[in-house]
Amino acid sequence: MNTPPDFSKYTKQLNIEQLKKQGTQALADELSYTRQLYESLDTIFQDSLDGFFITDGEGNVLKVNKSYEEMSGITSEEIIGQNMHDLESTLINYSASLIVLKTRQTATIEQNFLRTGRRAYITSTPVFSPEGKIIMVISNTRDFKMIEELRQQLSEQMVQVSEYKEKIRALTQQNIDRSQFLVNDPKMYEILYSATKVADKDTTVLIQGETGTGKELLAHFIHQNSSRRDNPMLSVNCGAIAKDLIESELFGYEGGAFTGALSKGRPGYFEVANGGTLFLDEIGEMPMNVQMKLLRALQENEIMRLGSSQPRKIDVRVIAATNRDLKEMIDANEFRSDLYYRLNVVNLEIPPLRERQKDIIPLAQHFLNQFNTKFKTHKTLSPYSCKTLEEYNWPGNVRELKNTIEKMVILSDEDIISSAELWSSESSLIKDNVQLGNIQLKTILEQIELKYIREYCSLYGTLEKTAEKLNMNLKTLSRRKKHLEEKYPRSETL
Template structure:
């Protein structure tokens, strides 16, 4: 009896069996916990995940796959991937390609709703090197494809725009051309081309507005330096106290207010290319000596520096002044003049090349038509007025007059009446000289009338002076002179 009771007190199973059973329960709990974690990981992925076994039977899909495809997990678990293809839900199965090729594959797949996805299938092998599962990573690329198409379309548009801009740029920024039918000007251009082939210094002379800058640009573009910089400098526009630092630069701390890093001068900027010094006669004497050194030694010295910098610059200078007269007056160095005047080129005034008026006028009008998408033309009477006018402002004045009438004329035909008063051909009753006057007096009377008419028309000195092709100070001086003479006559 005691033995029976003792047996009843013993566990139903052996100790070893119970321990094994407990381990199995713990392992099952761990597996469930890992499975839940795996589910969380899969569902946290933004990309869709579609898992099949080695026969293509669906084992698991995550929430992202449901979101991307619209399919529910319960509707496809346990079904073959081929069923989805047969039902037209997907265009083709990446899983079957992986099973066939036994390697990772990537395909573009179309869904029934029109979406496009990128699917990468990766095989999982067992210990016998057989495919146990296929894990498909599914990414929605519909928006990316739409964006790519939009980018392609925009790229095509941009190419068209760039082509059109390039066409306009080539037309508006043609190489510098000197339009002329004048024999002397043609000879001058031949000389300019010969000079362009060498690095020698050129001095261009001519009145204001004849096109000295165009000539300098022409020489640069026909030289071996054409692919380098052309630095244009108007010597009259730089304050005298800043000229040296602008031309040659300065070291840091060279003077009060100087840039803390120093500054590169215009000659250094032009290194390897060409520098065009317009209005060279405006250089002060102290700077002329330094300019001579640059020409002779091809080196510059920054303000505040004790060292020199070698440069390789071709110099083209221009002036509307009589430099020889300035030399006699002690205003310009003779040695600098001869160093600049190696190749002298004199550009004729427009009144001395009247045969160029029509080609130049038509060229300016053509550029404006192109720029503003117009088709304006000149009436033949306009050409007569152009031929009869003296053009004191030369080509620049002609260009300004044409631009003004182009903008202010509403019609497509520009007539003589659209021209500024001073440019129109005078009729018989527009200029009246009473009595017997000497030429100087007659010219003065006409000049006074023109100044008064210009001021009355524009209402300010700047525009009135510009219309007459003179500067503001000259206009004020002449107008004051005539008003003074008029007041004297009234008091007599």
């Protein structure tokens, strides 16, 4: 990054007579300083997001910047040197500069650009000479659509603020640490708010949602904010335990209950979690015979070890989770309806990541910080890579997002992770097994990408200019172009 210019050296007064006495070198130095100052100010002028339009005291156009050209559709070549009286009603509907020249006061109008159809707010300000004559009019142009979008966003945010004020107050009164669970989207905020309400109520909770949405994290949040927080929380994945072992794992067994059993027997998860919370993940994978024993444990607050005839009292809160439709399983006689209704006292359904888009970038930044710390890197996400992340469907939800960010931190050649790298062949964002007919979707997308890279290179002439227009790192674009051209000769592209 270039060092910002130091304008302090340009602030001295230009004393021509003194410079003449000092000789031509002093004049040359002063000219060099003046040229540098002009170039620096011109860069600021041209790169401003606002449009600028400058006329002299007679209404002749002196200068416009790139933002004004883009907004109006009028190029500097066709307008500089023209008089505003001639341009009014041909390229613009009416001129704030002419109003200023007539009234000698700052004027603000709403402008319609005839070529682009865009609307803008124009504020024109007079610049006076020491004698009080207008020598210049500087017009600042703000895109109407952008301002209206900002107003709309502000209005929506104010509505959300008013809706959440009461909820934030309730969270504060309950002394809940919301940093335990990263939430930015209103849909997820509702889930978190419901979780805080049920946390200190010692009842069974059923958490539903697709794989990777964060069901276990929400279960931990509930436990940590409950009266059982000082006691253990055990997590059991019912789908990861062999069906013939899950009963003994949950309820324990007596010595000699089966071949290979310990002589002294062993307590199960219910006994170990006594006084705390037992999280039963993938509850839909639990065999029917074990479901019956689980129902008894929930109803009677007691369990019976395998091989024993004596019940044991327990004090355990159960939080269950599943990514399956338990009602469909009930209809298919794969899940007990009485157990379902006993588990489903409070139901929290976590929406998939694609339905809570406002969580995507905060989560991505969170994971990026984690992996930067872990791998001692300093990677960041470009604006276009953030847009790519927001537009992706995320079938694997938060887990897939986390894995993608980790992969990009490891594989990215640059400190700024570009959208091109996210969509590269190393990324999980394009699945190799997605096909359209006999052609892989990945192949189609890569050929479209190559087509646009070639068209941009042809339009702008150089790879450097193309990279600038595509907002890509030059090295990344060069490597990507070479890879795609080797993979798809011109005769094989779409």
